[in-house]
Amino acid sequence: MFLTYYKETRVSIPKAQLPELYRRLYLCRQFENVTIKLFTNNELPGFLHSQLGQEAIPVAISGCLGDGDFMQPTHRGHADMLSKGMDPRKxxxxxxAKKTGYNQGKGGSMHMASVKEGILGATGIVGSGPVISIGVALALQMDKKPNVIVSFFGDGATNEGSVHEAINMAALWNLPIVFVIQNNQFAESTPRKDHQKVDDISIRAEGYGIDGYTCDGNDLFAVYEVASKAIKKARKGGGPSLINAVTYRILGHYVGDPGNLYRDKEEVENAKKRDPLQMFKNKLKEMKALDDAAFKRIESEVDALLDEAVTFGRESPEPQDEELMAYIYS
Amino acid sequence: MAIITYRDAIRDALKEEMARDEQVYLLGEDIAQFGGSYKTCVGLFEQFGKERVRNTPLSEMAVVGCALGSAMLGKRPVAEIMYVDFTACCMSQIVNEVAKTRYMYAGQVEIPMVIRTQGGAGRASAAQHAQSLEAWFTHVPGLYVVMPSTPYDVKGLLKTAIRDNNPILFIEHKLLYNSKGEVPEQEYTIPLGKADIKRPGKDVTILTWSRCVEFSLGAAKELEKEGIDVEVVDLRSLKPLDEETILSSVEKTGHVVVVHEAVKNSGFGAELVALINEKAFDSLDAPIQRVAGEEVPMPFNPRLEAMAIPDSKKVANAVKKVLSL
Incomplete structure (x- = not known):
């Protein structure tokens, strides 16, 4: 299941970047753990899609992005947003749903955006993001910027016509965009074998005349390797690529869906054994990139930041009544 | 003043705005060398090049989504959707994304984009190329809907729409492209949300837009012979809506006929009737009449097609009826 078709010399992640990548990965994981708890305690309105177990993909990819680059997350996208630098407090x-939130309580989990920081809101209409991302890529190209956008979507979205339209047009126009499938094996409750016949989605890239890669989405190094290549290519005017990052959705579709009606317990338990956080941590230990004290320091800093974020969210003011009608029109 | 066609007025507006602001660019199907299916973009590809006059694949979702994404970064896209009927192919982009992004992001971005399209019957285009679907869009907060009826209006309003920072559905009428009218040679714009009284009168108010302005003026001319003085109010934009002009005309005449080509059931005319009921009920001397499209998919046969939409005679009959009640 976890295939790496792309086999070239490994691009090693610059060593100086490793502690920061671990910090982001741990932050993404803990943000999920904390929000799941808050949601289960009925503290958060609406619904929540957990990205638990998929965090290595956005963290590796954000590690290849810089200022002026863009990203469009999926509706299951807290790790996408955090990895690119969004503030966990906001x-x-x-x-x-507070006034101090990124969207002033008007967006919620799925639409959090920080356009200044290069993060578009996700769309709640699965598969609609990529056609918007190509517009950002076009603007970057027209302005001759050295920047790119990473457009995230899931394996379920790959069956939407809009995704086809987006990739075809991006390929045709040679746009600076990288399409990344966070292939978590499920379209809501439908396992991948029941929603598409093809086993390796990246082979679809050939049909668009672009490069396609499949990598182990739980191995941060493997994702970084293909992402850095694809992003570099897009940055240099080489056009889009399609990355199929294979992972597994540990929880149900939303927090509250036990996820037990459409898959075996054993399958989930096996997937948990390949936890991307633990895998990255083990590798760093093996490489002696970080010692125990350093891990501990990073983890306690992140834990404290999240405590602060929860207090900030809890105690922030609600939007005022008169804000209901604000920002519909310019 | 020059006499030009509605088609040329559109092209001139695009040309002037593209020359004025390099952020303005066009995208759509067959708009480049071919000049657009209704030839509204002829010469623009040659003048501005392929970067700014972008032919697209047959991908309406990608056209609208791409326009949206680029607008967020400061471009001013004018996306052409060949037929308003085809907006159904990209309705989610228009309704769920374009209309809502600014609100969902709490004002982090502006969406300065225009979706140009055209609708209407009269060319035997049958059921999938001749609809009038403006009410689909007026129902969605976050969109403006503009439907000009003359060369003068289409040029001035398109220029304003391109300069406006909101997403705008700009719906032309295929039967108006060859219509001619006076257009000043010097620069001008027309504000959104301002109706135009195409013919002042004191007995009956006709509220209308797009091609039905023509039918209404035709009816007014006939009725004049019978001593009936009709005021024809061309709304020009349905959103924002010029309530002030509508209500003051209603207060003056006390009799109202609403005329539109779109199917009557749940059409925008129903909204106008409700508006007048809420805000000017006491001014009415008779129940408001509606002349609108029949509840039918547009037939191919030209005679049947003509039966399915308003004409001057139907409008004149409605005016007489509202005066007799």
Whole structure:
């Protein structure tokens, strides 16, 4: 299941970047753990899609992005947003639907955006993101910017016509975009074998005349390897690529869906054994990139930041009544 | 003043705005060398090049989504959807994305984009190329809907729409492209949300837009012979809506006929009737009449097609009826 078709010399992640990548990965994981708890305690309105177990993909990819680059997350996208640098306090406030949230309580989990920081809101209409992302890529190209956009979507979205339209047009126009499938094996409750015949989605890239890669989405190094290549190519005017990052959705479709009606317990338990956080941590230990004290320091800093974020969200003011009608028109 | 066609007025507006602001660009199907299916973009590809006059694949979702994404970064796209009927192919982009992004993002971005399209019957285009679907869009917060009826209006309003920072559905009428009218040679714009009284009168108010302005003026001319003085109010934009002009005309005449080509059931005319009921009921001397499209998919046969939409005679009959009640 976890195939790496792309086999070239490994691009090693610059060593100086490793502690920061671990910090982001741990932050993404803990943000999920904390928000799941808050949601289960009925503290957060609406619904919540957990990205638990998929965090290595956005963290590796964000590691290849810089200022001026863009990303469009999926509706299951807290790790996408955090990995690119969104502030967990303002994200938490948005989940609490507060005025101090990124979207002032108007967006919620799925639409949190920080356009200044290069993060578009996700769309709640699965498969609609990529056609918007190509517009950002076109603007970057027209302005001759050295920047790119990473457009995230899931394996379920790959069956939407809009995704086909987006990839075809991006390929045709040679746009600076990288399409990344967070292939978590499920379209809501439908396992991948029941929603598409093809086993390796990246082979579809050939039909668009672009490069396609499949990598182990739980191995941060493997994702980084293909992403850095694809992003570099897009940055240099080489056009789009399609990355199929294979992972597994540990939880149900939303927090509250036990996820037990459409898959075996054993399958989930096996997937848990390949936890991307633990895999990255083990590798760093093996490489002696970080010692125990360093891991501990990073983890306690992140834990403290999240405590602060929860307090900030909880205690922030609600939007005022008169804000109901604000921002519909310019 | 020059006499030009509605088609040329559109092309001139695009040309002037593209020359004025390099952020303006066009995208759509067959708009480049071919000049657009209704030839509204002729010469623009040659003048501005393929970067700014972008032919697209047959991908309406990608056209609208791409326009949206680029507008967020400061471009001013004018996307052409060949037929308003085809907006159904990209309705989610228009309704769920374009209309809502600014609100969902709490004002982090502006969406300065225009979706140009055209609708209407009269060319035997049958059921999938001749609809009038403006009410689909007026129902969605976050969109403006503009439907000009003359060369003068289409040029001035398109220029304003391109300069406006909101997403705008700009719906032309295929039967108006060859219509001619006076257009000033010097620069001008027309504000959104301002109706135009195409013919002042004191007995009956006709509220209308797009091609039905023509039918209404035709009816007014006939009725004049019978001593009936009709005021024809061309709304020009349905959203924003010029309530002030509508209500003051209603207060003056006390009799109202609403005329539109779109199917009557749940059409925008129903909204106008409700508006007048809420805000000017006491001014009415008779129940408001509606002349609108029949509840039928547009037939191919030209005689049947003509039966399915308003004409001057139907409008004149409705005016007489509202005066007799």
């Amino acid at each position: 994200m938490m406030a948005e989940l609490y």
